[in-house]
Amino acid sequence: MSTTDRLTGRLNNDAVLIVGVVLALYALFVVFGVLIGLDADGIVSTLRRLTFLTAVYALLALALNLQWGYTGLFNIGVAGFMAVGAYTMAMLTAPVDPGAGGVPGLGLPLWVGIVGGMVAAGLVGGLTALPALRLRADYLAIVTLALSEIIRLTYNSTTFQRFSVAGAELGTGGASGIPGPVNPVSTVYYTDPASPASPPTALGGAIFDFFGGFGLENTTVIGWTYTLVLVVFVGLFYFLLTRVGNSPFGRVLKAIREDELVASSLGKNTQWFKIKTFVLGCALMGLAGILWQGSQSLITPALFLPIVTFYVFVALIIGGSGSNTGSVIGGGLFAGLLFLGPTFVGRIVDASFDLGGAPSTFTDAAATLGSLDAAPLLAYSLDRVSTLRFVLLGIVLVYLMQRRPEGLLGYRKEPAAAVDLSRRDAPEGGGGPAATDGGERR
Amino acid sequence: MGIADTYSRGRRLVVERPLVLVLGLVAVLFLLDLARKVTAGSLSVASLATFLEEGLILGLVLGLAGVGLSMTYAILGFANFAHGDYISAGAFAGWATTYVIGGLGTLPLGDLLLLGVSGDANAGTVGASVTSTPVATLVGFVVAVAFAALLTLGIDRLAFKPMREQEGIALLIASIGVALALRYVLAFVFGTSSSGLTAGDPSILTIPPITIPDFAILGFEISGVAVLRSPISITAHELTLTFGAVALLVGVHLLLQRTKLGTAMRAMADNRDLARVTGIPTESVVRATWLVGGGLSGAAGYLIVLWRGTIAFDFGWVLLLLIFAAVILGGIGSVYGAMFGGLTIGIAQNLSLIWLPSEFSTAAAFGVMILVLIFKPAGLFGGVTTA
Numbered sequence: 001m002s003t004t005d006r007l008t009g010r011l012n013n014d015a016v017l018i019v020g021v022v023l024a025l026y027a028l029f030v031v032f033g034v035l036i037g038l039d040a041d042g043i044v045s046t047l048r049r050l051t052f053l054t055a056v057y058a059l060l061a062l063a064l065n066l067q068w069g070y071t072g073l074f075n076i077g078v079a080g081f082m083a084v085g086a087y088t089m090a091m092l093t094a095p096v097d098p099g100a101g102g103v104p105g106l107g108l109p110l111w112v113g114i115v116g117g118m119v120a121a122g123l124v125g126g127l128t129a130l131p132a133l134r135l136r137a138d139y140l141a142i143v144t145l146a147l148s149e150i151i152r153l154t155y156n157s158t159t160f161q162r163f164s165v166a167g168a169e170l171g172t173g174g175a176s177g178i179p180g181p182v183n184p185v186s187t188v189y190y191t192d193p194a195s196p197a198s199p200p201t202a203l204g205g206a207i208f209d210f211f212g213g214f215g216l217e218n219t220t221v222i223g224w225t226y227t228l229v230l231v232v233f234v235g236l237f238y239f240l241l242t243r244v245g246n247s248p249f250g251r252v253l254k255a256i257r258e259d260e261l262v263a264s265s266l267g268k269n270t271q272w273f274k275i276k277t278f279v280l281g282c283a284l285m286g287l288a289g290i291l292w293q294g295s296q297s298l299i300t301p302a303l304f305l306p307i308v309t310f311y312v313f314v315a316l317i318i319g320g321s322g323s324n325t326g327s328v329i330g331g332g333l334f335a336g337l338l339f340l341g342p343t344f345v346g347r348i349v350d351a352s353f354d355l356g357g358a359p360s361t362f363t364d365a366a367a368t369l370g371s372l373d374a375a376p377l378l379a380y381s382l383d384r385v386s387t388l389r390f391v392l393l394g395i396v397l398v399y400l401m402q403r404r405p406e407g408l409l410g411y412r413k414e415p416a417a418a419v420d421l422s423r424r425d426a427p428e429g430g431g432g433p434a435a436t437d438g439g440e441r442r
Numbered sequence: 443m444g445i446a447d448t449y450s451r452g453r454r455l456v457v458e459r460p461l462v463l464v465l466g467l468v469a470v471l472f473l474l475d476l477a478r479k480v481t482a483g484s485l486s487v488a489s490l491a492t493f494l495e496e497g498l499i500l501g502l503v504l505g506l507a508g509v510g511l512s513m514t515y516a517i518l519g520f521a522n523f524a525h526g527d528y529i530s531a532g533a534f535a536g537w538a539t540t541y542v543i544g545g546l547g548t549l550p551l552g553d554l555l556l557l558g559v560s561g562d563a564n565a566g567t568v569g570a571s572v573t574s575t576p577v578a579t580l581v582g583f584v585v586a587v588a589f590a591a592l593l594t595l596g597i598d599r600l601a602f603k604p605m606r607e608q609e610g611i612a613l614l615i616a617s618i619g620v621a622l623a624l625r626y627v628l629a630f631v632f633g634t635s636s637s638g639l640t641a642g643d644p645s646i647l648t649i650p651p652i653t654i655p656d657f658a659i660l661g662f663e664i665s666g667v668a669v670l671r672s673p674i675s676i677t678a679h680e681l682t683l684t685f686g687a688v689a690l691l692v693g694v695h696l697l698l699q700r701t702k703l704g705t706a707m708r709a710m711a712d713n714r715d716l717a718r719v720t721g722i723p724t725e726s727v728v729r730a731t732w733l734v735g736g737g738l739s740g741a742a743g744y745l746i747v748l749w750r751g752t753i754a755f756d757f758g759w760v761l762l763l764l765i766f767a768a769v770i771l772g773g774i775g776s777v778y779g780a781m782f783g784g785l786t787i788g789i790a791q792n793l794s795l796i797w798l799p800s801e802f803s804t805a806a807a808f809g810v811m812i813l814v815l816i817f818k819p820a821g822l823f824g825g826v827t828t829a
Contacts, residue, residue, distance in 0.1 A: 074611055131816040137611050138521045139815055142766050146808040149763060157801040310618055317615070362631045363552030387634075390626035397619025398601045401612050 014325040021329050025050060025336040032344040036351055040215040048223050050336055055230035056292040058331030061316040062237045062324060063284035069321035070245055071277045072257035074137045077128070078285055078312050080148025081121045083304035085286025086180075086294045087155055089117035091170055093181045103178045104162070104169040110181055114290055121286020122279045124151075129278035134271075145306060156301040177300030180293075185226045189218070230291055234328060237284065242324050244280075253277060257322075307390075314338065314393060317400050320407025329408065338393055346385035355379040462817055476796065485796060493792040499680055499749060501768075501788025502687035507742035507761065508768040508780035509694055510735030516711035516775030517731045520613035524597070524620040525739060526762030528590050530628055530755060532740025533747045536586025537639055543578035556632055557639060557753065571640050571678070583686075583744050590740025591733045597624075598732050606728075621759065629755040636754030639747060640679070648675045683745045690741055691781055694734070698777060703730055711775055764791070764804070767811035773820055787811070 029050055033043035060078060067073040093113035094105020108116075128147055135143065154160060154172075161174035172178060186193040189204030196218070200208055211221045244250050255263040256270050264270045293303045311334065319330020358379035359365040365380035381388060400407070479485040511525045534557070541554040571579070601620050605613055698704035706727045709717040718724050739758075746761070747753045768787045772779020787807050794806035 074614075135815060135819055138614055139770070139819060141611075141614060142521065142763075142770065143812050143815055146763055146767070146812055150805045150808050153801065153805045157799065159799055159801070310622065313615065313618075361552065361556055361633075363555055367552065381630075384630055387626050387630045391623045391630070394619040394621070394623025394626070397622065398616045401608075401616040401619065402601075402604050405608070405612050 017325060018328050018332075021332050022051075022054065025054070025332055028336065029340070029344070032348065035348045036344070041217050041220055044214075044216055045220045045223065048220060048227050050340060052223075052227045052230060053335035053339060054332040055227065055234050056288060056331075057312060057315045057335050058234045058328040059230070059237055059288040059291065060285060060312040061319060061327035061331050062234070062241050063281050063288060064312055064316050065321060065324060065327045066241055066244065066253075066284070067277055067281040069316065069323065069327070070250060070253040070257060071274060072137070073274060073278060073281075074141045075144045075278070075281070076141050076306070076309050076313070077144030077148035077151075078309040079304040079306055080144070080151040081125060081282045081285040082289025082293065082308070083148070083151050083155060083301070084124050085117040085121040085283075085289035086292075086299050086304075087117075087172060087178065088120040088286075089113040089290045089294050090178045090180055090299050091172065092116045094171075094178060096169070103171040103173040105178075106168060106170065110184060113181065114287070117290045117294075118283045118286045121289070122283030125282025125285075126275060126279040128282075129275045145309075148304070148306060148309065152301050152304050155304075173300075175301060177298045180296050180299050183222075183226060183295055185222060185229065188225065189222055226295060233287075233291060238324055238328065245324065249273070249276075254322075310393075310397075311339070314397055317397070317405075317407050320409035323407070323409040326407055326409030338389070338396065342385050342389045342392060346382045349378075350382050355382070358383045465813065465817060472797075476793075479796065490796075493795060494789060495676070495680075497789035497792035498785065499683055499788070500791065501785035502684060502691075503742055503746050503749070503784070504761075504765055504768040504788055505781040505784025506687045506690055506745070507739055507765045508772070508784050509691065509777050510738035510742075511765055512769045512772070512775060512777055512780040513707070513731050514735045515769065517707060517714075517728060518602070518613070519714075520610040520617065521766070521774075523614060523617040523762065524624060525735075525765065526758035526760070527621045527624040527628070528594055528736055528739040529743035529746070529758035529761065531593055531624060531743075531758075532586040532590030532736075533743030533753060533758070534628055534632060534755075535589035536582040536584075536740065536744040537747055537753060539585040540575070540578045540582030541639075543581055544575045557637060579682075579748070583741065586740040586744035587737045588740070590743065591737035594732045594736025594739070595729060598729070625756055625759055632755055634755055636752050636757075638752050640751040679748050679751075683749045686741065686745055690738060694738070694777060697734070703727070707731060763811075764807055767807055770811055771814050 026047055029046055030043055033046050038046065060082070064075065064078060067075050089110075090113070091105050092108045093110055094103055094107070096104060096107040098104050128144065156175050157172075158174050160172045162169065162171040164170065182194045184193070186196075189200055189207070190196060190198050191201055192198035199205075200218075207221060208218050212218075245253075252263060252268050252270075252273050255266075255268070256273060260270050263273075289304075293299055296303070315330040315334035316327055317330070318333050319326030319328070355375045355378055359376050362380065365377045368374075368376050476485075476490075480487060480490060507525070507529055510528075511522060514520075514522050514525070537557055538555050541557055542551065545554045597620055601616055602613060605616060698708060706717065706722045707730070709720070709722055710724060710727050714724065717727075743758060746757070764787060765784075768783035769780050770783070771786055772781070772783030787810065790810050791803050791807040794803050798806055
């Protein structure tokens with residue numbers, strides 16, 4: 001078997017794995033949707049939300065995997081780098097003259113904004129990396145977390161709500177946020193992309209009519225279109241990062257992760273490698289921030305709380321740090337089972353059992369436990385599924401770190417050699433004799 | 443000789459650590475600017491004193507919370523991100539007790555336990571404060587300490603003990619999980635809104651205005667100046683917090699220096715394997731560390747709420763980065779460093795208000811921490827990792 005065959009073989013395996021996980025999640029959520037009693041449009045838009053979240057968490061987990069999984073850089077400032085990307089993009093592309101109460105920007109085209117956002121996130125990453133990488137891993141964690149909070153507080157401040165640089169008016173919008181640009185996907189569907197009330201384009205009308213026949217709303221169709229764009233980006237990230245990981249550059253990164261002293265003894269300038277990784281990873285996080293939060297109608301500082309970073313970490317840890325395939329699968333499992341799942345299970349229980357009105361306080365809910373009536377407590381819990389979700393998340397995180405810190409696919413043996421080193425099988429021709437040492441045949 | 447020595451040392455500093463020099467210069471500039479602002483009158487002495495006072499109190503609290511964090515960091519070897527939520531949990535337990543004692547008989551138990559999430563139990567009806575309900579406050583404080591200590595020990599048994607041999611980062615991630623779970627259990631029980639808890643905080647001590655009268659030195663007539671134009675008042679809660687925090691910090695000092703347990707802790711912080719070889723029962727020292735660290739976090743949480751008068755499910759988490767800043771500034775593992783770091787961060791955060799808008803004061807404290815980490819990663823008390 002040649003190297004390329006082996007590589008494509010593994011890629012195929014991984015692709016089958018990813019598609020399998022996604023299909024299983026789809027099946028689960030179709031069942032959920034049917035149990036809740038959603039119509040076709042409801043189910044399809046549920047699947048869209050699942051796919052969207054899977055894609056964004058996969059993007060972020062992939063970028064983080066480059067830093068943490070490959071190089072061992074413990075960056076818990078992901079939300080901050082996302083914020084830099086999304087905000088820079090929004091500030092560059094916002095209209096120069098936004099009208100009353102709007103936030104002025106530079107009015108540049110969207111692609112300039114996206115590139116600018118990535119460059120800004122990469123630059124901030126580089127500036128962080130220069131001094132911070134000399135630190136121990138736990139110090140780096142605290143520095144990056146503090147940095148992401150400084151970034152968020154800065155965007156939140158009224159000081160930079162509006163300011164001018166070299167005569168140009170700019171602003172972050174402060175706590176109320178800055179509007180995101182018009183999603184370019186709408187140009188396919190509407191003659192006036194900014195207004196869904198405008199008449200659809202010829203192509204858009206045809207697509208609307210086709211899917212409308214299946215009972216799908218126009219917004220669902222547009223949402224799916226953008227989600228598919230995200231899926232393409234997941235593919236691009238995956239391809240790029242797999243190439244990076246398998247390149248000589250990537251081998252040095254893995255060497256740094258395993259033992260930095262050895263890597264530097266072999267003449268590798270490990271600091272420089274780490275800085276480059278940090279810049280690349282942060283730029284990708286910035287792009288993921290643009291693709292995710294930048295697609296919202298309003299970008300606010302509250303979207304970039306540290307909890308987002310922990311979500312990404314959970315996704316990566318589930319999948320297995322060090323594995324790109326694991327990152328994508330982790331994104332899917334996190335989005336499906338931990339993020340959306342509890343809400344749906346809550347809705348199903350709510351729809352199938354009559355628990356009576358939920359008590360408004362915990363003591364009222366727990367008071368009936370003495371008489372062995374758990375229904376009020378259950379109803380109270382169902383009202384607060386989104387709170388309990390965090391508890392579940394915390395417990396899963398602790399459990400994973402105790403039982404399976406390498407995740408589902410983490411630290412798989414990745415051949416570093418360009419030639420096939422796997423053991424050759426016994427000569428072809430029938431079953432052959434059983435292994436004499438009593439071991440299994442490989 | 444002396445001059446040449448000083449010169450060569452200065453030269454080394456300039457050549458080898460130019461950034462430290464720049465940082466020092468910036469600090470001196472800030473101090474000069476501060477002096478200029480005070481003498482020019484754009485900053486009154488009274489408001490400077492208020493900044494210092496607030497900073498000192500915040501610093502004591504951060505120090506108190508930081509000592510526990512620093513101890514567990516030194517002995518167990520990981521940054522415990524759940525520490526902030528131990529603070530919240532202790533505070534909730536303590537204040538629920540205070541409310542139950544303060545309002546029992548007049549208000550329903552359920553409302554009191556939930557600290558006024560619903561019903562009529564609130565700051566006005568319970569009227570909790572040090573002066574009006576001293577017994578309830580004291581019992582609440584004790585419960586906060588005991589609850590946080592036991593909770594910490596329980597969580598160690600469930601979450602951290604099975605991972606004792608793993609590296610710091612794995613434990614750090616697990617502690618983030620513990621923090622999430624604990625914080626949202628609090629949110630589940632007590633709700634997510636923040637509520638006012640204490641009734642009026644009477645001022646019990648007032649520093650009167652100070653004026654230096656006209657006087658003459660060596661024939662020069664110097665006209666008097668009003669150093670402090672308006673009086674500064676110190677409230678009962680501020681005083682309680684100050685005394686409580688100082689007493690506990692002295693207690694920790696005595697524990698570490700005078701007791702056998704303290705010696706064992708310091709030995710473990712220095713070299714765990716060596717400590718075990720010499721026959722120190724490391725596992726029970728770890729347990730004692732959690733008990734002391736957790737108890738201090740509960741005390742800090744209770745006192746913070748007493749001082750601020752409000753409680754929210756995530757207030758400990760919000761404080762956590764500041765506590766880390768304090769601990770890192772002093773040098774992780776050093777208890778005295780944590781006390782010193784707490785005071786520095788608290789005062790720095792409040793003094794930053796002189797130059798920066800208030801929305802940046804937290805960012806300024808984080809900035810100080812990042813600078814310290816970059817220029818002196820071992821902290822100001824670095825090298826003294828004797829718990």
